[in-house]
Amino acid sequence: MTGNATRPRLNRVVAAAGPKAPVRIVHLGLGAFHRSHQAWYTQHAGDSAEWGIAAFTGRRPDAAQVLSEQDGVFTLVERSDAGDTFEVIGSIVEAVDGNDVGRLAALLAAPSTAIVTLTITEAAYATDAADAEHSATPLGRLAVALAARKENGAGPLAIVSCDNLAHNGTVTREAVLSLADTLDPGFADWVRANVSFVSTSVDRITPRTTGEDIAEVAVACGYDDAAPVVAEPFRNWILSGAFPTGRPRWEDAGAVFVEDLEPYENRKLWLLNGAHSILAYAGQLRGYATVAEALADPLCRDAVEKFWDEAARHLPDELGVPEYRAALVERFSNSRIAHHLAQIAMDGTTKLRMRALPVLAAERAEGRPGDGAAGMIAAWMAQVTSPADVKDPLAAGIAEANTLDGDRRTRALLELLDPGLAADPGVLAQVHRLQDRFTASSTSASR
Structure with a gap:
């Protein structure tokens, strides 16, 4: 697919991004902030070739459709008063409609999946019993997928909330356990024993992409990118918690791991x-x-x-x-x-x-x-x-x-x-x- 007679559509070949990393991280809430933050940190980890992200949309499938047409790659524009810089990010190796609970369950049932990250907005952490039974919300779908992991004997993993909630790891734990208990009290016991909940503080101003941004990338980079992301140069990620089956070396990109996050x-x-x-x-x-x-x-x-x-x-x-x-x-x-x-x-x-x-x-x-x-x-x-x-x-x-x-x-x-x-x-x-x-x-x- 081309944007005009001479300009190609961005994909892994055009970007010379190399082969896709294997999926070991599942993300819920595919949007601009995730792509400017967790995806950026994962690309800049020293062992990034071992850590691919499968990212699921939140409310609509649009972002997954656009990114899938580009093999998951997109341009990150770092914007300051001094000017813009451009970088192709390739750490997202699969972009999926958030309503595809079957694919989410299959990925979480795989022993190779080690981490689930979340950017689902603060309001999405309020749950009730119907969320798990009907997969009505991101956390409801997550509970269903965790049940598939339990049934497959795939072992422990970490869930990492990257939303602006105080004690976001604890909030996530309580919400997931409530949903798990609704499905089956024995399942909730499995979650307690096998799932760690990591708390984080995240920071990077990431405004919505405009048509002007898309046009600028085309001129500056020589390809058409339907899904660029614009962000400030500043970024910050502080994490507290255990990763029972490993994690990328995010500290190589400046992430900080602490005992007390509060x-x-x-x-x-x-x-x-x-x-x-x-x-x-x-x-x-x-x-x-x-x-x-x-x-x-x-x-x-x-x-x-x-x-x-x-x-x-x-x-x-x-x-x-x-x-x-x-x-x-x-x-x-x-x-x-x-x-x-x-x-x-x-x-x-x-x-x-x-x-x-x-x-x-x-x-x-x-x-x-x-x-x-x-x-x-x-x-x-x-x-x-x-x-x-x-x-x-x-x-x-x-x-x-x-x-x-x-x-x-x-x-x-x-x-x-x-x-x-x-x-x-x-x-x-x-x-x-x-x-x-x-x-x-x-x-x-x-x-």
Whole structure:
């Protein structure tokens, strides 16, 4: 297949990518972030020739279809204000429709499969019994495939969550065990004995690919790539947990393995992801579309700094928080990475529980009001007024709250995040008051 008379379609021959590595990693949630992060790290491991990835899509088969036509290879564009660099990534050796539970079960039943990685979004970790029985969700399909591994006697493996959840390994373990117990209590015992759950902190800003990005790759690289990925140069991966049947040498590419992940994941969830949430809600109210635009606005920047000051008080000094904050400002200011606020704003009820609520609780426990954390919640409330703009697992509850007025609406929205907060008159008044800062300013913001 060719893009025009002279330009070939990217594939392994065009890329001179060499033979495919054997599948030893299965990934659920094939998307841009997985390809810019775990796939990149796997390609840059010293033993990458031994570790191929079979990646399954999440909601739709589109990404699998496009990548399959390219033998799994794609171009990673690293974009900074200094310019772009291009690299072909070939660590994905099979791209599969996420609904193909049979193929997923076959791969997990193979003793050679050692690792399952996940980028399924934070909201996907909520489960119920029907998920396993009908393979309705990524974790439901994973439970069915793990049962096939048990039946085949294929031995232990590691499951590695790469989603922005505090204690994501523990959350994954509890969800999978709940589903396994629904299928068969004996199966849940097998999971406890044979499956390790690795916690991680992941970081790399990866905006959605645009038509302009596809055109740029064609001109710069001389081939047509229907599935390039654009990312910032920065990347970070911190992992904690056991890999009972081995893993790639990801440390060759800069991954860090630690005993205690919690301080690192809190630094990332609060400082990076928390700032993103503030910018997503306050920035859209101010008429901005990207992180770089919103950060340049004094009101948005001040809201971020207030929250960072609060979060920093609850992080260990050895994490180098001042340097981390300075690096975030530089990264967020990268005007050539169009990190869209609407994308970040999705699933707000899930994200705010991890980003705002822990800092608010910690501040209040020490006798401070926590206006920075409460301001993040207030910005969300001020922004989620249009049903068309709300993409959230609790969208119906948000819509119902939006039929109410004044502090009744504030209370209803707070109840979606934490009923205890909604019952606290002080927090209710605080969040209700702080909304005015964003709604009043949104009408006067200039572009």
